[in-house]
Amino acid sequence: EAGVTQSPTHLIKTRGQQVTLRCSPISGHTSVYWYQQALGLGLQFLLWYDEGEERNRGNFPPRFSGRQFPNYSSELNVNALELEDSALYLCASSFPGSPPYFGPGTRLTVT
Amino acid sequence: EDQVTQSPEALRLQEGESSSLNCSYTVSGLRGLFWYRQDPGKGPEFLFTLYSAGEEKEKERLKATLTKKESFLHITAPKPEDSATYLCAVQAGTGNQFYFGTGTSLTVIP
Numbered sequence: 001e002a003g004v005t006q007s008p009t010h011l012i013k014t015r016g017q018q019v020t021l022r023c024s025p026i027s028g029h030t031s032v033y034w035y036q037q038a039l040g041l042g043l044q045f046l047l048w049y050d051e052g053e054e055r056n057r058g059n060f061p062p063r064f065s066g067r068q069f070p071n072y073s074s075e076l077n078v079n080a081l082e083l084e085d086s087a088l089y090l091c092a093s094s095f096p097g098s099p100p101y102f103g104p105g106t107r108l109t110v111t
Numbered sequence: 112e113d114q115v116t117q118s119p120e121a122l123r124l125q126e127g128e129s130s131s132l133n134c135s136y137t138v139s140g141l142r143g144l145f146w147y148r149q150d151p152g153k154g155p156e157f158l159f160t161l162y163s164a165g166e167e168k169e170k171e172r173l174k175a176t177l178t179k180k181e182s183f184l185h186i187t188a189p190k191p192e193d194s195a196t197y198l199c200a201v202q203a204g205t206g207n208q209f210y211f212g213t214g215t216s217l218t219v220i221p
Contacts, residue, residue, distance in 0.1 A: 004154075031207050042213035043155075043198070056208060090154050099145040099200070100209055102154035 002027065004103035006091050012109045013081050021076045021106045025093030031055075032074040033100055034066060038087040046089075049074055078108075086110045114138070115201055117212035124219050127188045132215045134199035135181040144182050146175050147198040149214070155198055189219045 005024045013019050025032050034046040045058035049068035057064075063079040072093075078085055086109050092100035114137045124130055136144070143162050147155035159168040161177040168175045172193060174185045184197055196214040203210065 033209070035211075043211045045211070048208065050207060088152065092154075094207065094209075096207060099143065099157055099160055099202075101157055102147075105152075105154045107152070 004093050006103040006106050010107035017081050018079045021089050023074045023091030025072050029093035029095045031094045033092045034076050035090040036087045081110045083110050115210050115212040117215050121216045124189055126221050129187045132184040132197055136201050138201050138203035140204050142202045145200045149196045191219045191221050194219045
């Protein structure tokens with residue numbers, strides 16, 4: 001069974017630019033979660049999507065947004081990038097009653 | 112407020128020196144507690160799910176236990192390859208929300 005996939009693996013952006021990160025959940029999983037993990041720090045909850053709807057968001061500014069598509073894949077958009085947005089962005093998926101399973105992450109570097 | 116606390120933040124062990132990591136939680140309506148292993152720069156890898164007090168799960172040198180207020184991850188005779196950050200998470204309430212602790216960074220010295 002294929003796991004959660006994320007793309008791209010890593011990217012470098014300049015401050016002020018915009019970026020889109022993509023996530024494909026495990027087949028059958030309807031929920032997608034996005035987390036930010038700055039170097040050496042814990043997971044910070046960003047967004048939770050289920051059945052195409054945003055169910056909850058963490059304490060992040062509105063320039064962090066996303067969506068979930070009918071096939072349950074998801075994308076995370078970050079506008080007006082700031083240096084402190086440099087982090088590993090992790091996507092996880094689950095279905096009711098299952099734990100979240102994580103993808104390999106996207107390493108974003110903002111210069 | 113729902114909260115998950117892990118201790119210690121960091122732990123250094125000699126190879127073969129057994130120890131335990133702690134995950135304490137204050138949530139309403141616990142539905143599950145999960146342990147993960149995370150290697151640097153990678154996504155967390157799922158290890159165990161525990162659902163009720165008294166439950167235990169084992170995998171190789173790892174054993175996870177659950178009480179009404181906390182969970183322990185026991186590491187028996189660890190090896191250097193067990194070095195990683197161990198995360199715990201809980202699912203609580205009626206939704207599908209998960210709450211993560213900040214992790215314990217384990218280093219096993221040969």
